[in-house]
Amino acid sequence: MDYLRKVAAIVKKDIAAELHTKEMISAMLVFSALASLIFSFALDLRGELAEAAAPGVLWATIAFAGTLGLSRSMAREEQTGCIDGLLLAPVDRTAIFFGKAAGNLLFMSIVEVALLPLFSVLFDVGLMEARILVVLVLGTVGYAAVGTLLAAIAVNTRAREVMLPVLLLPLAVPVLIGAVQATGAFLEGASLADAQGWIRILVVYDLVIVAVSVLTFDYVVED
Amino acid sequence: MEESVRDRRARRDMAGLLLAGTSGILVLAAVGMVFLYAPRELTMGDVQRIFYFHVASAWVGFFGFFVTFLAGIVYLTRGRRRWDILGLASVEVGLTFIIMTVVTGMLWAKPVWGTYWTWEPRLTISAVQLLIYVAYGMLRGSIEGAERQARFAAVYGIVAFVTVPLSWFAIRWWRTIHPDVLTGGEGMAVTPRMVQTLIVSIVAFSGLYATLLRQRIRLEWSRDRFTRLRSHLERKQSAGRPIRSA
Numbered sequence: 001m002d003y004l005r006k007v008a009a010i011v012k013k014d015i016a017a018e019l020h021t022k023e024m025i026s027a028m029l030v031f032s033a034l035a036s037l038i039f040s041f042a043l044d045l046r047g048e049l050a051e052a053a054a055p056g057v058l059w060a061t062i063a064f065a066g067t068l069g070l071s072r073s074m075a076r077e078e079q080t081g082c083i084d085g086l087l088l089a090p091v092d093r094t095a096i097f098f099g100k101a102a103g104n105l106l107f108m109s110i111v112e113v114a115l116l117p118l119f120s121v122l123f124d125v126g127l128m129e130a131r132i133l134v135v136l137v138l139g140t141v142g143y144a145a146v147g148t149l150l151a152a153i154a155v156n157t158r159a160r161e162v163m164l165p166v167l168l169l170p171l172a173v174p175v176l177i178g179a180v181q182a183t184g185a186f187l188e189g190a191s192l193a194d195a196q197g198w199i200r201i202l203v204v205y206d207l208v209i210v211a212v213s214v215l216t217f218d219y220v221v222e223d
Numbered sequence: 224m225e226e227s228v229r230d231r232r233a234r235r236d237m238a239g240l241l242l243a244g245t246s247g248i249l250v251l252a253a254v255g256m257v258f259l260y261a262p263r264e265l266t267m268g269d270v271q272r273i274f275y276f277h278v279a280s281a282w283v284g285f286f287g288f289f290v291t292f293l294a295g296i297v298y299l300t301r302g303r304r305r306w307d308i309l310g311l312a313s314v315e316v317g318l319t320f321i322i323m324t325v326v327t328g329m330l331w332a333k334p335v336w337g338t339y340w341t342w343e344p345r346l347t348i349s350a351v352q353l354l355i356y357v358a359y360g361m362l363r364g365s366i367e368g369a370e371r372q373a374r375f376a377a378v379y380g381i382v383a384f385v386t387v388p389l390s391w392f393a394i395r396w397w398r399t400i401h402p403d404v405l406t407g408g409e410g411m412a413v414t415p416r417m418v419q420t421l422i423v424s425i426v427a428f429s430g431l432y433a434t435l436l437r438q439r440i441r442l443e444w445s446r447d448r449f450t451r452l453r454s455h456l457e458r459k460q461s462a463g464r465p466i467r468s469a
Contacts, residue, residue, distance in 0.1 A: 153375045157365040170355040174389035177397050205389050212385050216378045
């Protein structure tokens with residue numbers, strides 16, 4: 001219980017900081033809108049093609065917008081010196097990881113909630129569906145978890161913002177394939193049982209990544 | 224038994240020479256077998272001979288990244304420089320072999336399937352691996368300080384390797400759900416001579432991996448010594464004492 005309270009305190013801190021500046025969410029939202037616009041131009045997304053491409057475009061947008069938010073969230077910790085305070089505080093390091101990851105998950109989810117109706121209108125597809133929401137949650141949990149760990153690494157490099165996508169995207173291959181395929185299957189009206197293989201990949205990825213992150217996060221924030 | 228430093232070094236050099244010599248002979252033997260001993264494949268013809276080195280380099284590449292994964296775990300628990308060096312060296316050597324895998328795969332795909340690139344699962348996972356470990360190299364290059372470099376690289380090496388099996392399953396399912404016409408006629412009649420050639424190629428490439436790994440590790444140790452010597456000299460110089468020529 002005490003542990004959860006500490007995690008919640010870190011999330012609350014991130015929300016307060018975001019409410020203050022609003023720079024992360026607004027950047028992610030505007031970027032997402034621009035990305036979907038560029039995808040429409042690039043692929044001429046209309047009619048059947050739009051329906052076929054929608055899951056891929058949706059997840060590509062989420063992945064790229066996600067890297068913006070993830071690196072911003074960690075860079076802010078470094079710039080304000082907040083991470084030093086967190087490390088000095090008498091909390092388990094894993095609580096810091098869960099707090100940051102939950103914050104990133106929340107911000108990414110907010111962007112996704114805005115993206116779904118936008119995509120549904122732009123590409124004329126029925127994305128607003130419970131089963132697709134499940135895919136979104138499962139995919140975002142894994143992406144935010146591995147992204148939080150890697151952002152904590154990338155923030156220590158000279159290249160910083162440039163480094164995160166390079167580190168993150170190749171490791172996110174299973175999430176992206178699984179999420180795109182599951183979303184596509186549900187768009188075509190598949191039942192949960194039909195897409196269970198993809199759902200299972202997402203669940204296993206989430207579990208494995210969270211476990212590895214918990215085991216290694218200590219070493220990442222050591223100094 | 225007392226052993227002087229010079230004796231030990233001589234013995235180590237001898238072992239290195241033996242390793243390099245053996246793997247050199249094995250590679251030559253593998254080349255000979257690929258071109259002279261292995262039979263000509265019926266449908267694909269001589270192009271198929273690339274298969275032996277393609278598979279061998281893929282095996283060694285993946286093995287190299289596995290070694291980095293293990294070295295990362297040991298480094299994080301023990302914190303010794305030698306494990307970091309092993310991880311770094313194994314990535315670099317593994318990358319060389321994975322590049323070879325992808326290139327030979329493309330050369331094979333062109334005449335057989337009519338295109339350089341197909342999203343064949345094994346080729347795709349090799350390409351993903353290539354990108355992951357290029358990122359590993361970039362990460363090391365942009366971190367200051369040997370200890371931090373080692374620590375972050377170890378974590379990345381572990382997380383990266385853990386995602387590999389999942390990537391593999393995801394890519395394979397993705398390709399089976401959308402059947403690839405190009406890879407339809409993949410079946411190949413395998414004869415004992417082919418299997419023998421493949422085994423010799425794999426052993427030869429493993430020897431080559433060990434030789435290159437050893438050289439890369441020694442290079443890194445020499446670099447460490449050089450850095451130490453230089454900072455030692457610089458300290459002396461700044462203290463105003465004349466430096467004796469080495």
